[in-house]
Amino acid sequence: MSDTSLPQASAPPATRRTIGSAGDTLFEWLCRGAGLFVLLLLGAIILTLFIGGLPAFREFGLQFLWSSDWNPVEGRESYGALVPMLGTIVTSILAIMLGVPVAFGIAFFLTELAPQWVRRPVGTAIELLAAVPSIIFGMWGLFVLVPFVQNYIQLPFGETLGALPIVGVIFDSNNFAGTSIFAAAMVLAIMILPFIAATMRDVFNQVPPVYKESAYGLGATRWEVMKGVVLPYTRISVVGGIMLGLGRALGETMAVTFVIGNANRMASSIFDPSTTIASVVAMEFPESLMGSLKQSSLLALGFLLFFISFVVLAVSRWLLRSRLK
Amino acid sequence: MSATIVSTPSFHKRDPAMAAALNRRRRFVDGLVRWLCIIATAVGLFFLASILLTLILRGISSISIITFTTEFRPTTYGDPTAETGGLYHAIMGTLVQTAIGTGVGTPIGLLVGTYLAEYARNSALGNAVRFVSDVLLSAPSILVGLFVYQLVVLPMGGFSGIAGGAALAILVIPVVVRTTEDMLQLIPNTLREAVVGLGAPKWKMVTLVCWRAALSGIVTGILLATARITGETAPLLLTSFGNNVTSFNLGNAMASLPIAIYQQANSGFPDLIDIAWAGALIVTFGVLAINIVARLLLAGRK
Numbered sequence: 026m027s028d029t030s031l032p033q034a035s036a037p038p039a040t041r042r043t044i045g046s047a048g049d050t051l052f053e054w055l056c057r058g059a060g061l062f063v064l065l066l067l068g069a070i071i072l073t074l075f076i077g078g079l080p081a082f083r084e085f086g087l088q089f090l091w092s093s094d095w096n097p098v099e100g101r102e103s104y105g106a107l108v109p110m111l112g113t114i115v116t117s118i119l120a121i122m123l124g125v126p127v128a129f130g131i132a133f134f135l136t137e138l139a140p141q142w143v144r145r146p147v148g149t150a151i152e153l154l155a156a157v158p159s160i161i162f163g164m165w166g167l168f169v170l171v172p173f174v175q176n177y178i179q180l181p182f183g184e185t186l187g188a189l190p191i192v193g194v195i196f197d198s199n200n201f202a203g204t205s206i207f208a209a210a211m212v213l214a215i216m217i218l219p220f221i222a223a224t225m226r227d228v229f230n231q232v233p234p235v236y237k238e239s240a241y242g243l244g245a246t247r248w249e250v251m252k253g254v255v256l257p258y259t260r261i262s263v264v265g266g267i268m269l270g271l272g273r274a275l276g277e278t279m280a281v282t283f284v285i286g287n288a289n290r291m292a293s294s295i296f297d298p299s300t301t302i303a304s305v306v307a308m309e310f311p312e313s314l315m316g317s318l319k320q321s322s323l324l325a326l327g328f329l330l331f332f333i334s335f336v337v338l339a340v341s342r343w344l345l346r347s348r349l350k
Numbered sequence: 351m352s353a354t355i356v357s358t359p360s361f362h363k364r365d366p367a368m369a370a371a372l373n374r375r376r377r378f379v380d381g382l383v384r385w386l387c388i389i390a391t392a393v394g395l396f397f398l399a400s401i402l403l404t405l406i407l408r409g410i411s412s413i414s415i416i417t418f419t420t421e422f423r424p425t426t427y428g429d430p431t432a433e434t435g436g437l438y439h440a441i442m443g444t445l446v447q448t449a450i451g452t453g454v455g456t457p458i459g460l461l462v463g464t465y466l467a468e469y470a471r472n473s474a475l476g477n478a479v480r481f482v483s484d485v486l487l488s489a490p491s492i493l494v495g496l497f498v499y500q501l502v503v504l505p506m507g508g509f510s511g512i513a514g515g516a517a518l519a520i521l522v523i524p525v526v527v528r529t530t531e532d533m534l535q536l537i538p539n540t541l542r543e544a545v546v547g548l549g550a551p552k553w554k555m556v557t558l559v560c561w562r563a564a565l566s567g568i569v570t571g572i573l574l575a576t577a578r579i580t581g582e583t584a585p586l587l588l589t590s591f592g593n594n595v596t597s598f599n600l601g602n603a604m605a606s607l608p609i610a611i612y613q614q615a616n617s618g619f620p621d622l623i624d625i626a627w628a629g630a631l632i633v634t635f636g637v638l639a640i641n642i643v644a645r646l647l648l649a650g651r652k
Contacts, residue, residue: 056465061475066520067486130389147391156638157401158580246376247383324500
């Protein structure tokens with residue numbers, strides 16, 4: 026079994042083969058076992074969340090999905106997933122709407138427009154943004170972004186757009202704390218920006234140069250090459266990158282908890298406080314009683330979050346499959 | 351959206367005035383998009399700069415040697431003579447739990463990555479493992495906290511440092527899997543053939559040649575995973591919960607830097623918020639430093 030067996034050709038080949046193959050079988054099964062462990066891990070996560078949420082699913086049935094109740098008072102306990110679920114989806118979609126144009130701009134800049142010496146440092150800086158821990162985004166969001174959003178976005182937009190008929194109610198809010206759905210969406214947008222930008226940059230770089238060169242040869246400008254050649258060639262992967270960002274936004278916890286206001290009630294305006302699945306779990310789970318209906322409801326919420334983000338991430342990975350090869 | 355847009359200008363009847371106007375418009379749009387992209391990049395960099403500057407401006411004034419050597423103390427607001435607390439308990443807790451997370455998660459991740467790159471490049475089981483690992487990489491970390499709560503905290507009857515370490519280990523695995531597999535796939539097959547041609551068994555080829563050839567890449571992955579879990583808050587909230595005193599007992603609730611930041615930032619007392627900023631500064635620069643070292647390691651290899 027020692028290293029010296031390599032150069033010694035004189036050792037009996039039969040013995041060597043059995044020792045070698047025993048080691049081979051062992052090592053292969055060690056690796057395969059670790060692989061199976063990962064599969065088992067995902068299965069176990071789904072199963073524990075489902076089993077933990079089972080009492081809540083039994084108690085409330087399908088009503089759990091569209092009830093906006095959140096009443097922990099003993100004897101009148103009633104929990105529903107509607108508010109946190111809507112909060113999760115609305116903040117994530119708003120974050121995508123805010124973040125994708127900027128991410129596209131960064132990716133376009135880094136692949137086509139910027140001079141070579143700019144690309145590396147700027148690309149690295151954007152990637153470092155992804156490394157900043159989410160709690161830091163939360164603190165920065167609470168102490169820097171929330172006052173900014175309140176003074177320069179909520180008030181002017183609320184006054185001008187709030188007067189519009191029908192859609193006005195979305196912008197009209199008398200929330201004075203500043204923590205709101207919009208603030209959460211903005212923090213999320215900044216957090217997913219580097220992930221989407223990095224994916225887009227990588228797929229843009231994969232376009233065969235010949236295609237781009239032929240378009241340039243016809244006299245196309247850089248924007249025309251992007252619109253007519255690069256984007257059509259990469260659109261599936263681009264959507265995959267956006268879905269990856271969406272999957273991250275759905276499950277983000279600490280940053281959102283800091284800035285969304287954690288109010289478990291229906292919000293009519295994007296400048297009202299609300300909550301998301303991840304932040305309601307982070308806020309209420311540690312203080313809930315072991316085995317209580319509340320704890321089970323929170324686990325049921327966790328199961329729903331897992332289901333939603335699993336679907337989004339699976340679609341993202343399927344769309345990005347050509348890039349992964 | 352189709353390629354015809356590109357060729358439209360040149361194939362119609364030539365009208366010099368119209369061609370010039372069209373040309374101007376195309377140039378204008380191109381210039382506009384270019385400026386918008388530069389602004390977008392500036393916006394991205396602005397946010398990074400804003401976060402780092404805020405951390406430095408608010409953190410540096412409250413950071414001192416006391417921050418590293420003293421435990422948590424309740425608020426001393428309004429009493430300038432009182433001694434302020436520090437984050438020693440949280441720094442120790444983070445070191446212990448991060449060490450457990452990295453120590454347990456790395457070997458598993460390394461073996462899985464090896465399995466994917468060396469044994470199961472195109473098998474059905476390999477594809478399933480790869481898919482699941484990629485999903486775990488981006489899955490909400492708070493759900494890992496809920497999972498470990500059900501599996502470890504409930505049976506043990508309370509929050510514990512070992513539960514925190516377990517949650518972090520689960521987060522380490524997919525990061526190490528991804529980098530290990532990527533790095534092993536970069537190794538040319540001729541190298542493998544040369545080793546096997548000498549008569550070495552496959553496990554020796556993998557451990558003595560492939561792992562060694564991919565070493566800097568694998569270490570990069572481990573560093574990135576460590577950086578990621580150092581700043582993790584959500585899963586620890588449900589597993590090790592946080593503690594106001596220094597504790598090395600893995601069976602009890604254990605403090606950690608992110609949790610201490612979270613609790614003190616939301617305490618409402620200005621002096622505790624200052625300590626939270628100091629903690630935020632320590633965590634962020636620690637995490638960014640690990641990231642930069644990891645990048646340099648990988649850049650030095652190429």
